[in-house]
Amino acid sequence: MGRYALRRLLQMIPVFIGSTFLIFFMVYALGDPVAALFGDKAPDPATAARIRRDLYLDEPLWRQYAHYMGQIFSGHFGTAFNGQPVTELMASAFPVTLRLTLVAVAFEMALGITLGVLSGLRRGRGLDTSVLLLTLVVVSVPTFVSGTVLQYLFGVSWGWARPSVSPEAPLDELLLPGVVLGLVSLAYTTRLTRTSIVENARADYVRTAVAKGLPRHRIVTRHLLRNSLIPVVTFIGTDIGALMGGAIVTERIFNIHGVGYQLYQGILRQNSPTVVGFVTVLVIVFLLANLLVDLLYAVLDPRIRYA
Amino acid sequence: MRRGAPYSLRARPSLGAVVLIVTAATTVTGCGGGDGGADAGVIRSSWGDPPNPLEPANINDVQGGKVLDMIFRGLKRYDPRTGEAKNALAERIESSDQRDYTITLKKGRRFANGEKVTAASFVNAWNYGARIDHKQRNAYFFEYIEGYDKVHPASGGAPTAKTLSGLRIKNDRTFTVRLTQKFSTWPKTLGYNAYAPLPRAFFEDHAAWLRKPVGNGPYQVRSYVKGSVMKLRAWDGYPGPDKARNKGVDLRVYTDSNTAYTDLQAGNLDLVDDVPAQQLKFVRSDLGDRYISQPAGIIQTLTFPMYDRAWSSPAKAKVRRGISMAINRAQITERIFQGTRTPATDWTSPVLRRQGGYQPGLCGDACRYDPVRARRLIKAGGGLPGGRMTITYNADSGSHKDWVDAVCNSVNTVLRNDRACVGAPVGTFADYRNKMAGKKMTGPFRAGWQMDYPLIQNFLQPLYYTGASSNDGHFSDTGFDRLVNQANAASADGRAIAGFRDAEKILAERMPAIPLWYQNGSAGYSQRLSEVALNQFSVPVYTQIKVG
């Protein structure tokens, strides 16, 4: 398993190079960012030309990329459009988003698996139908609506929580945004758990466990659930990257200055240092999450072995 | 039917694990305390982080301008009520030929760090702003000063001079300015933030100054955390007449004005200066009379690509006029904007007032909704080019889609064709600007103009003068240019304004841009505040607000 993990870590290098180049190329393909720096007024051509030269934008693509990578390896991630170093932005955005993602993942795991197990074991009954309805609502009502409605109810009508998150973004203020962020994923985890439970409930090892006379809750949690978790864990592994980088709407509603927001700004302003820097970190997070998921397979199902 | 005892199955281990994870995360990441409370006497106000570094000649957006207006005072200042350009730091600005100006400063004015405001504070600041090496977004504001082409070569190359030759320091309190041409209203432009004076600290330790700007206005920056909050406190030693009547302002960064509005409702914020359109329906029941909406110096137009023969040929003047008459401005401003915009009938703004050049009705019938005549005019002009038109807008900022769709619907209803006019969103603002600069627009596009200073010149010359900086439709008319030149050279205010009005009448004839509506500034505030008002730039007049 150690060698497997090492091999996987080594595979990060080509992915890193591939995705940075791809993202760099894509930001480049968006076109010239300088005009937008001047707001609604047309840029003065001389100033614009000077800004372009200073940002290496007048160079061909490969020279820009080489210059950027050279900077990265000497520890400079470049500057954002407003003159702030990208490393500074990352240092302030990633911890906040990490906390937000943790809340969302904890929520979708706890509630999703519970609801999934319950509805899987009681297929076709009231609870199962309610969970199905919840899934439909969550999928068809946009996050913007669920977010603003919950924000209004909790923040204004009942006064239980602050509508917006303060700059320090402590965990308790992130509970509501985390729930909103995790809602769509909740639909996935619930239904994945449910289906897995339904399938595995007929497996031989469950019958064996029953035959051995093990207590019911033990069968469900130790045997049934453990083996049913693989698809759920896989899903959450893919979801972490998406939650961290794609929380644009949630972060916007709750005024969280996290990764999604910075990435959004970076893309709209076509600032390649910001976009490439943030995506690079996200790719690493994503690869690590996938590795962790693959290692978890072996833990959850002893039959799976890694060379 | 099997309805037994409720099934009691719990996924305890996973719940436990989750609790553990959350607890661990709390310990690891550490939880700062929230900062929801308000300091006594301090206004908590919404803000947007300025996109450019906070240098006076580099700020061209309202949010940055808001801060500059609090920490700087220039030679002139626009009266927040009337918009009149009044002397602030200038004791007098004199000229005998509308080209050579002598500026004398008031005595005893200082920066908040104790440094005296001298003629050099202005001259150095303007030289800094004009020089191309500093890449200031507002450099072109100094283009009328002699020597600009040397410090800011049009090629973008290295400057051949370090300072503007047109600026000369006579003594501590006096300097002279020589312009490249006659410009009678030039002194009135000096209230713009690009002309603010700068202390020596700005040049000596630039990075430190940017982290915590020092100016000469009624407020001082106490702390500035980029992207989240700027805390300003009243400067007790401020010698001007407009001392702050509160203890300070905390400007909090919001990425969505809806969130700011919700925070205002929840009592976490005192002042929002942009009430989002979708909240307007209930704003009176939410805030009662703590909501204000008043005209601001902003006009929205649909500009035609006059470089495209399909739109600019002489026959198409009728089509452009017809489209203007096909837009039901009154209905759109009422239903889409809940009356926070006013149908436009000229190309300026009501904040100029009549004595400043605003003339309602100058556009005449062309800005009046008249389906029958509109249809006839468009037909007489040969119809829409290719039988259809698009209205191009940028999709990434503001909710332009709603009104663009409404305008198209209005045109389609008049033309009795559901597909004659459609909106054409462009993904990013940069792409949108590049399409304009590259002359790639194939139909009318949205253009919004927020004035830099309350002068009729600012609404006409930058937008419609041949080759002007914001003439995105590339309109060119020798008659218009000549009238603008004459107006600039006029020795008296009244003659200048009359000249600009004559020039504006050419716009009414040729319709290179359809005036849509004048935009209001809006604000909502909490019960803690009183005497809240907006100036013509839709920025709250912070110094006058009382807390408690």
Add this chain to the structure above:
Amino acid sequence: MPEPFDTRYDMTEAIAPAGGGGLVDPAASGPRSPKGGPRRLTLPWRKEPGGRSGGPAAPTGRGLWTDAWHDLRRNPVFIVSALVILFLVAIAIWPQLIASGNPYHGDLAKAQDGPAPGHPFGYDLQGRDVYTRTVYGARASITVGICATLGAALLGSVLGGLAGYFGGWWDALLSRIADVFFSIPILLGGLVFLSVVTSGSVWPVVGFIVLLGWPQISRIARGSVVTVKEHDYVQAARALGASSGRTLLRHIAPNAVAPVIVVATIALGTYISLEATLSFLGVGLKPPTVSWGIDISSAATQIRNAPHMLLWPAGALSITVLAFIMLGDAVRDALDPKLR
């Protein structure tokens, strides 16, 4: 909608069949739990393939897939969901069947008005009829939803399945390619790939969603195949010399497909919404195309002013997703050999 999962399989599943009242609760007659007393544990291991006759059914002449089809045709869940889907496809092709109005024409004077005679769902912000737009929106949304889901699911399952089955270099290569695609932010990808497209058709949008959607399904498929290939019957089949293709199709696919179906059916709904996000960004469907997604996203900001603008297109989306979830469930059941 009545409980959608009441099927004849309930008998084999032993889970609360509404129509199975006559049956003895299998758990009650099962082994007592240590604490004694009949428990309501309705795990189905107790009940051997009772409801269906024939045990390990498939007669040698019939393949697993034919067998599944045979089962499906008799499954009421399948029939109901298929009918709903057929109906949706029909109105996507011929919206004028049930809506006589004009989805583009708006009367601003009626903006956001509630229901009126002849306009049962009220009006949107532009004064257009919400009912007509909901009906006409089906075409773009159903096309995007079905095609993008099919594309992403097929591409994802094939690549993920191969990666999971062969492991080693295959896995490394395919999974890392998926990772690179996964790293592309939707907004950036949309602006780059879709802003160059000038045609107003839905296909670029479908292609883009497939491009960004397949990596997730491929991860799910891979994880599922990795688990299933270790099962005894797969090992047995391989030991008996079954070819890779046969093992994959006949033994692994039917057992590994459930999570893919679950994710794909929910993704169908999110893809329909994603189209709206792209359109909102100015790179999706070009105006004046009507779609549920576009109407949902423009209604979202007006939720406080006119909730009815959201209700109907979102409801239509819900019904579509429900139909596909039911269909997916039925297909999964039909493919599950443990039910035979």
